[in-house]
Amino acid sequence: MITLDQLTKRYGDHLAVDDVSFTAAPGRVTGFLGPNGAGKSTTMRMLTGLTRPTDGHALVNGRPYAELPNPGREVGVLLDASAQHAGRTGREVLAIARRTMGLPRARVEETLERVGLTEEEGGQRVRHYSLGMRQRLGIGLALLGDPEVLVLDEPANGLDPAGIRWMRDLLRGFADAGGTVLLSSHLLHEVEVVADDLVVIGRGRIVARGSKAELLESAGTVARSRRTPELVAALHAAGHAATVGTDGLVHSDAGCEAVGDVALAAGLPLAELRPADGAGLEEMFLQLTAAAQRDSVDADPSPTSSDLREGAAA
Amino acid sequence: MTSATSLTVDTPGTTSAGTTSPWTSPGTSPGTEGSPSARAAAAHAPIPFRRLAWVELTKMFDTRSGFWLLAGIAISALLATAAVVAFAPEESQTFEQFSAAIGMPIAILLPMVAILSVTAEWSQRGTLTTFTLVPHRGRVLLAKAVCAVGVGVVSMGVALAIGALGNVVGTAISGAPTVWDVDAANLATIVLANVLGLMMGFTLGVVLRSSPVAVVGYFVFSLVLPNALFALGMVQEWFADLQPWVDFYFSYTVLFEDVPTGEQWAQIGTSGLLWLVLPLAFGVWRVTRTEVK
Structure with a gap:
């Protein structure tokens, strides 16, 4: 369960995240969609306590992230697969997290296997990993503590089609077993196939949110x-x-x-x-985000996107 | 905000502790934590400090640079000892000579260990994982400081033992009498001096958060500034009187020579407050507030 309440981040004059509120519910995959620079990563960093919000707050399982006694056991986080010490092996990266969380030793090998990294790959330094392998390691790091909530920023980046399929199945299975998944992407299709709910953000503001079925209908x-x-x-x-x-x-x-x-x-x-189904959703996504990128933050959105927004939120 | 939809089906505060673990879904490996309720209880145990310290200690050793830096301390102690045995004249083969020869490289290497324990993570962006797993950044820094000081004291012990061994072996080879001319109190102040130098490196690491900048910063502190301030003291009499009270390098290096007098302790205190305590407090405060990307 993730609750964002009027989350706002201001850098000087620039509003990176503007009054973002939504809930990601257990048993559902929530897709967090928006073009690059829309404020997705900043929102996710505020959610995980890495960035201080200017205003508003974020709760995980009803508590601020910083108050979780052992966060890795409740929330699996993948914000940037490349943010690892290049001189450690994949196994060492997992071992450090395992020790921090106080998990049984065997969990490292289980997790490597779970994310499809071979024993040999686990022994290689992260420096030599492809982006796809880093993504798998990052997802392994997120899954390591057996959490109820997953927060993943662009997890499909660098995965090949089989890898994307694998991740989709993994997230679906995680949500079906009662877990909460918040998944960001700038590619509609990637999220559309797996998400139950969608939150579309453009220029720091939510431009549409609702269940995928509703958004498809309104498309x-x-x-x-x-x-x-x-x-x-x-x-x-x-x-x-x-x-x-x-x-x-x-x-x-x-x-x-x-x-x-x-x-x-x-x-x-x-x-x-x-x-219109998917094609319509794509059209809507482009229109909404284009409108949000073109307009100033306070200006009224164009009639078309406003209509769609009403439809989406109704 | 416009009307919420099925996204808000649960009220905030509801946890999914009662739901099945995602690990037990069909086709995935089973969870190893037992029942969901047992899992929830285990998940709420906070991370003890000794575990954090153990993790930070692992991080200092488990990369190539970290390992060789620490190995370098032992290696340089061995080389320095061997050099004294081989090249120093017999009458100079005293414990003071051995510890002085060993002390030189160690006084440089230990601050580097402390700097890298902080900055390696920032330059490699490992902080993203570290601070996600442990949101209380102050605790992480404290664990790092405890480890750095611990490693410093232990390496000093090892290095002095190597020096003592060198003193025994060297004088046995040359046939000269074995001289123990450093007393226990001075040994303790030498260790303290190295710990203070190490903490200076740690402080620079926390404040600057960049390996190359902090390393350069340490050499400015230990090589450039002392000369500059000495020169200033030569031409400005008022500064010569003030220097021991405000120049940390000037005051704490006294510890290498001898047990300080009461006034010298006070000078270490005031200058240490200026150079060590205040910057470190500022650096920690900034780390706890800064945005981790």
């Missing part, structure tokens, strides 16, 4: 018609946002039923009508 409709411009015009006239995608399809934020009604009333034949 709108895709329609195909021979008379594309007329369909777009009819949708606009009915007060719906509508654009023509690069695929030649009409994307609208209205539901399938509403688009069907509009087409019928305008006498426009439809060749295809379906929920």
Whole structure:
């Protein structure tokens, strides 16, 4: 269980994280999405006590991180897989953490095996590790203390497709067994396949949050018609946002039923009508984050993203 | 904030202690901690200080640089002893000569050990893991300080033993009488002097948090500043009187020579406050507040 309450971080004039509140619940994978520099890592560092918040607070299992008596046993953290002493072997890195947490000796070998590092790789210095191996070691470090909560910053970086699949299964299994997973990424697809809940952040502010199902629903409709411009015009006239995608399809934020009604009333034949699903979520993610990057912090978001935001949060 | 959704299904304060351990999910290795309730109880035991100290001691030895730095102390003590046996004239083969020859490299190496015990972690960004596992950064620094002082005292003991052995062996070879011309009190002050030098290195490590900068800082403190301040004392009489009270290097190196007088102890105290205690307090305060990236 992770609770962030109005978490804010200000560097001089720059608001890196602005009033971020959300909860990551047990049994669920919460995806923390945003473009690079949106404030994901700063938020995660505040959550784990590495950065002091300017305002607000973060709780893990109902307590501030610094008050956890043995944090590694409750929260597994991976913030940067490269932040390891290059002269230690993977086994030594785990051994130091094992000793700090007061775990049985055998846990090191179990964990190496669990994250798919061979005995030989465990004996190599981290200097010689590929990024994918460092990620596996970092995930091993997070899992070492058998925690109930995982906080992972861009854990899929550097993993090959098989590795990404492996991690997805691991996180799914962890959440299904009652664990809480908070997982950040700047790639929508990476998070979309595994997350139950999504929190989208842009320029330090939350622009959308909710369950994946809700966000997918709110992601709108895709329609195909021979008379594309007329369909777009009819949708606009009915007060719906509508654009023509690069695929030649009409994307609208209205539901399938509403688009069907509009087409019928305008006498426009439809060749295809379906929920936008992933493509729509991608579109929404780009729009939301682009809007957040373009606008100043206090300015109103564009009508489109505002509509989507309402839809997402409703 | 807009209305929350299914993200906020549980109230804050609810823990998942009663849920199944994620380790026991199908297809993963079983947990080794027993029942979830036993696990929760074990998870709430705080980390004892001696465990932290043990971990920090491991970290000082388990990298190549750390290992060779400590091995270097023993090696240089052996080399210095061998050099005195081989090259010093018979009448100079006294315990004072041996300990002086050994003391030189040690006085340089021990502060380096202390510096690296702090800065290696910052330059390699290991602090990210360390301070995530132990959020009380002051405790981590205290554990490091205890280890550095412990290693310092033990290496001094080893080095002096090597020197004593050299004194016995050397004089046996040359046939000269074995001279023990350093008393126990002076031995103790020599150890204390090395500990103070080591703590100066530690302080520089905590304040500067960068290996090269702190190493350079230590050489400025031990080689450049003493000469500069000596020169200042030569031309400015008021400073010559003040120097022992404010120049830490000037006052604490007295410990190498002899047991200090009461006034000299006081001077070590005042200058130590300026150079050691205040900067260290400032450095620790900053470490506890700084952002770890």
